[in-house]
Every structure is written in structure tokens, then in C-alpha cells.
Amino acid sequence: MNHKREAFLRIWNKKASKTRDTIKQKLLVRDIEPTQLNCYEYWMGFIKPWKDTRGQVKHLNPYRNEVFMRTIGRTKYGTTFNMARRNKKKKRRFNK
Numbered sequence: 001m002n003h004k005r006e007a008f009l010r011i012w013n014k015k016a017s018k019t020r021d022t023i024k025q026k027l028l029v030r031d032i033e034p035t036q037l038n039c040y041e042y043w044m045g046f047i048k049p050w051k052d053t054r055g056q057v058k059h060l061n062p063y064r065n066e067v068f069m070r071t072i073g074r075t076k077y078g079t080t081f082n083m084a085r086r087n088k089k090k091k092r093r094f095n096k
Contacts, residue, residue, distance in 0.1 A: 008043045012036060030059040050074075 024034035
């Protein structure tokens with residue numbers, strides 16, 4: 001298992017954990033429901049801020065919220081649709 005995941009599970013399974021309460025408060029500030037899955041994704045760094053078309057910032061995991069990513073014109077990897085569809089140029093060595 002991942003060390004960061006083990007640390008999160010230790011924090012989450014304690015009876016009275018100040019760190020768990022801190023993580024929950026950070027999620028509430030970002031308008032996210034503080035469930036165990038959301039707290040885990042925040043702890044691991046999967047939840048990132050994204051601006052929508054109105055300029056408001058939404059905090060979410062782009063892999064779980066593909067519909068929102070499409071509405072702001074991006075793929076789940078964060079690239080715009082124009083950049084995702086373009087032909088990638090090969091790296092070539094020039095002959096001297």
C-alpha cells in the first residue's frame with residue numbers, strides 16, 4: 001500500500017482525530033461534502049481548483065466529474081479539446 005494512503009487510514013480510523021476534523025473543515029470551505037472518499041481524494045491531492053465559464057472556482061476531481069470538465073471545455077486531463085485533437089509532431093533529429 002501507499003504510505004500516504006496508510007497515513008490517511010490511520011488518521012481516519014482514530015476515535016478523536018484533530019487532523020480528520022481539519023480535513024473536513026477544509027472541504028467545507030471549498031463547498032465539498034466531507035465524506036470519507038472526498039477527504040481521501042483531498043488528502044491525496046486529486047481535488048484541484050477549476051474555473052468555470054463565469055469565472056467561479058470549483059474544487060473537484062476531474063476524473064470523477066467528467067461532465068463538469070466537458071462544460072468548461074476541457075478533457076478530464078485538463079487540456080482543451082483543440083489541444084487534445086491536434087496531431088502531435090514527432091521529435092526528429094535533423095541531418096547535418
